[in-house]
Amino acid sequence: MSETKTPQPAQPFPGAQSVPAAQQFQGPQTLEPFPGPQAAQPAHTLQPVPPLSAVQTGQVPPQPSHAQPVQPAQPVPPQPAPSAQPRPIPQGSRALPMHTLQYRFDGPQDAPVLVIGPSLGTTWHMWDRQIPELSQHWRVLRFDLPGHGGAPAHPATAVGELSDRLLATLDGLGVQRFGYAGCSIGGAIGADLALRHPHRVAALALVAASPRFGSADEFRQRGVIVRTNGLEPMARSAPDQWFTHGFAAAQPAIVEWAVQMVRTTDPGCYIAACEALAAFDIRPELGRISVPTLVLVGAEDHVTGPAEARTLVAGIPDARLALVPGASHLAPVEQPGAVTDLLLTHFSTSWQDTLAAIPVPGTGATLSAPVLPIAEIAPAAAGPDGVTSGRPDPYDPGMKVRREVLGDAHVDRVMAGSDDFTGEFQELVTRYAWGETWTREGLDRRTRSCVTLTALVTSGHLEGLAPHIRAALRNGLTPAEIKEVLLQTAVYCGIPAAGAAFTIAQSVIQEETTPRP
Template structure:
């Protein structure tokens, strides 16, 4: 199965794979793409017979589609998400390859999209009459009443351009899909997003996902139907940015502080400290350390100075090691500490030199 895809974002960014809903294309994620691709390498794909992906004539299962998407991921671990059918694909990937998925975003989707009968009926009617009859019916489920036509018209046009046979085969894949019993197998950090006025996947479907996936979080978007990420783009973008900040932050935290330190911190996490660990990973490392305004060497210089000023010598030792990992030389670290002697005080600098010298000796 050949799928057309596009990638945006920095070449060295962590990978985030996003899938569209039935009848839409990569453009469905356009409202979130700019923000997410600032730090993530965002891969968006088209379903068979949608957008740029070739049409198909043979039936396929949700797992076969998931494995085709999985083959696009060029890293051992990555984040994955999707809307509706794209969310079902993401969920399937997380179930069949749990060791590869770090973070999972399920937007307006389900572990089972209702009884199979209506899906088979839709497939038969599309084969007989084409796509035109679907436009008004489906888009009425995608958006709430009175939505801005500028939001609805582009996705409606995309729907009309979808290959009917590929659409029908996707309907049959949805009819056969039921992952409710495998939800406990999902190991990824999971965010479930639901629209409170979604007639296609009502909140009950989201609650089933959130209750079945260990540790999953549920966020409900007010006054949103099935394409909540389009109708309320800012809300969904904010939810995803905050949630995915943890995955990005964990990557940066490991790069700066080292795998051993972060693994020890994670192993020592308790129910009491878990939210604090999530906060510093998501905010300090996922949002501040990833900002483009300063490189990591400069951020290490600033951090060393701040720690000396406040007398946080235990943290200072950790960040001297980080400074070396970020490319500072021992001579440059010495210059930073000399600067602190002037502006933070000689006693503080004296203690800092003792800490730094011990770390540098350990590193040879």
């Protein structure tokens, strides 16, 4: 097989130094509309909101630019131009998911490729103000999450699934090696790529990212709120999450533009992305990220702030921290000049320009010694608590499902309250109720919640109803569907039992579906 020619990186600009541990910038950026990127390829679908460059902005005090001129990139074999749809994957390539992602290219076709990923609830337009400079040195590919920016609504409930779709898109375009920058969930995609496909990533920038985004309970409740109320609560709260108060007051047009991005997102895809973030946790794996990494965070980011950024820097061997004053979660929008300068510096100085920099993971097993005949098969050794090694212990899968269904807060409270007298009972519940029954494939979790609610009302064990009402909401049941389940129990289990259940359910549903300030 012939070796793939790898695009060469942009040359470091004269006197460029590696990004220091805390890059400081003084004052806010000037937010002036810029003309559209030169020779930009048209988007694959029409966008429901205008690009950021078309938004009329107010004037704020200017901030001096810290970027130095960058030398032109060395000539490299041209990358294929994008077509209306990604080209079919060549025969002989490894199996890839059928779904791909909506994307657009900016910049010269013969430049190395830089992929840029968006935050949850935004579109590729959140990077509009970085494109004029970045596209002078790289072939910039921006993509939209499923159901965002008019992209097809094919929900993805895991960060790894989003990464696979991005790789399928890049493979269809013939892009083998690339730099990557991503914001929030876009950063999670980049970290996943660096962990599972390090030979593909030349350099990495994680913007407003975290090894674990808040708590799983928080994102699953966000899904409940969207399923019940639509995206309007998320749209209304977005400015407080994304921008500093001063910026929001000075830039009402940009604030409204951001709100419209959320409103035009597909609710099902938004909920699926919340599930992906709820399950995302790479804290134990940070040491395996071997790609040169810039961790960039707004100093006033209260979503994924400096503490999370420092956790990333402490865990990733070759990582540097850049703190951007006067910026919250969407630093590329709020402080575009500072973010652009940092990205230019990082990708110009840290790009690993050969595929041999990181070896491709092996696909076949190797034997370290000859295989000898087996003389005797020993009996299976007993594991802890009498569980034999011949059958996987269902405790860990059970605990995982128990936390996903009931929530970390509830499970932590129950486990903290157990002692020598009740501890074994909690192990039994986790191992057999959750590890043996809830993990079976015969019924989905929505259906199991319906069965569980009915059983609790029928048996009169209403003390367990409240956590399972919460679980039903997080498993995808709507308040209307829970009401129908309880109405059905009234017919077969009795009016008093159903009435008591309605009282409990009403309180829980109101608490879980009311947006929090």
